[in-house]
Amino acid sequence: MPLKIYGPVQAGGSLGAVLMVLAEKQVPFELVPIDMGKYEHKTPAYRALQPFAQTPVMDEDGFILFESRAICRYLAEKYADRGTALIPTEPKAKARFEQGASIEFANFHPYAVPIIMEGLGKPLKGGATDKRVYDAAVAGLKERLAAYEVVLGTQRFIGGDEFTLADVFHVGHGAFLAHAGCDLMTSSGPNVARWFGEITARPSWTRWVRDGDAVRSTAAYDSE
Template sequence: MAIKVHGVPVSTCTAGVLLCLHEKGLHYELLPVDLAAGAHKQDPYLSLNPFGQIPAVEDGEFSLFESRAINRYLARKHKDIGTDLLRANSLPESALVETWMEVEAHQFHGPATAILHEIIVNPMYGIASNEQTIETEMEKLGKVLDVYEERLSKYKYLAGENYTLADLQHIPNLVYFMKTTKAEAITCRPHVRAWWDDISSRPATLKVSANMKLI
């Protein structure tokens, strides 16, 4: 039975789940949610996610929301097929995966999404970008990327020598970020750039990013 994914492919959170599904080689059905009509804020969608956000998934009788939780669930349930995204057979390795997933969630995600909101989302609604906000958030992001540069000078991927969810979770925001004038924040750091060149060229990334057409 195919896993049902409720969301839209341009959504970074939906894209993150699709990346995981492709890395695992799992069959899924993408069920578009009409955001313009507010379907995510109404029943029956609210029965899947009471907070009215996308995505949500149905795996048989089991449903789940929050993209990072979904990816952990998929990676654990299907740990023996596809890409080993959690390194579950090694406690130290799995702990590093969890650590760098937390870094993405609490250090990288905030400034990255704030920048994308100002550069991409606001203009879509006729709202001028706030350059001061962009500058402030770029400074925050730069500090995070400096840490990444140091880390990636020693390891191929954030959690070590294997591609994991710690890397995957960065991809959706970076797909859009790399299309902006701020992409130099990645390209000016050689180890971060090499990391991005690697993870952005994976077959799963190419398939999912092809449908991320906001810009």
């Protein structure tokens, strides 16, 4: 039975990270579409898989796992001998990777998500952007990306000199920012622009892209 991934039809957000890892590791899977516009993620059947009603969810022959970072780590470690090595094993390289993963969780995700929700998610659902929330998130992300610019001036990727999960974790939400009216991934300095351009040019990501643009989706809502 193929590995199943439950998530929106459009790649992006947290689902985008999982799909990118599957592509880097060349792991076959079946995407089980969840129509979030119809609130299929709120049904009792889906909540039995994911009590928080978020996407994505992995089902590997009855082994259910949610939280995108946990899924990505599991796949990277299970298929460590296949495709791209996404988690280093040498202690110092692994520590640098863990640093990069922590940077994303603490300094990128908390700002990128409200930008996407206010600038893209709400308008797509017919709602109005809360400019106060949007502007505060943009200001916060701008400040953090100034530090990224420093880090990326000394190493090729955010988790060291090799591409890792720390970079993957940035792609799904980072690619949405431009659609939410935020150009910080290209305007925050040459190091940030070079890094983000490189990781979003990987075939494991571009295969989920349509017409040269990151696929739009309301996956920023109720995704982790």
